[in-house]
Amino acid sequence: MIVTPRCKLIKLASGDLDDVIQIYKDPLVRRYLGGTTDDELLLKNKFEEVLSKSKMPGVYFWCVRLIKDDQFIGFVSLDRYHDGKNIELSYELLPQHWGNGYATEVVRKMIDYSFTEIDLPKIVSETQIANASSCKLLERVGMKLENRLMRFGAEQAVYSIERT
Template sequence: MHGTNRCKLLKIQETDYEEVKKLYTDERVRQFLGGIVEEQIYRAKFTDMCDVNNKGLYWVIRQKDSDQFIGLVSLSLHHDSISTEISYQLLPGWWGCGYGTEVAQGIINYAFKELGLKRVVAETQTANKASCQMLKKVGMSLEETIERFGAEQSIFSIMIAAATEE
């Protein structure tokens, strides 16, 4: 995955540690993701993301023109241990500008076209209205709501036939 119209998507590397850490220590980013993550826990998560044996795919999102760090997006195994889940975190300065939608659409298309997946899911807190809206915008449909992590979660999905072209 190389990018979208406005973003470069680069496989996560050790050198991304400090920038990715900004996502895990920002209260606004972490509001619906269980809160700020302590250094030791973050270090273990980051090491796992960079591990070539990890079955997940993790990309750092950078603005094409400026190379500025925007956030992180991934495809990994969902909590159901069956489905592939798209996850994303963007720094607040990039919210509301369409970057999340653009990147999510690009990753979903990549999952279908390059990885041959037939279905992708996303899970977000139901209270995270902006995330729920963005998932609908990229063609995902609400499949179910469940209680997990002490809050109601909305599980969205999209099948290959419903995917839109980039």
């Protein structure tokens, strides 16, 4: 378990299915991530795929819960990036928890964890240019815009930060 001042990050487990499916079904969360689906089998298969992937070396998926009441608020991961050489930091929080600083708190902790605990030299995060809130968050935690590219039918911003 990884702890921030207000959140705890717990490794993804099979019992997290219902919580994680909230993320996959939420249209606001999925607005810049390919949309939602109500197909329960597809959702369960997607979760099982992520759970299986989380058991691979160098791949990490955590559920984010509030310390005060154990409420599920989102999902964060460190996973192989599309380029095959970098590790990507991704995060998705439920909309009712946006604007409270939880994402910034969790992302900062993940950057620190990446550099101090798993000794990564660099991490990247990719988000749609249209997702201004996510771009601002990545800049707020010290990540720099490294590249813009077209992927998934939209212009993407690739941010990065290197261990100092």
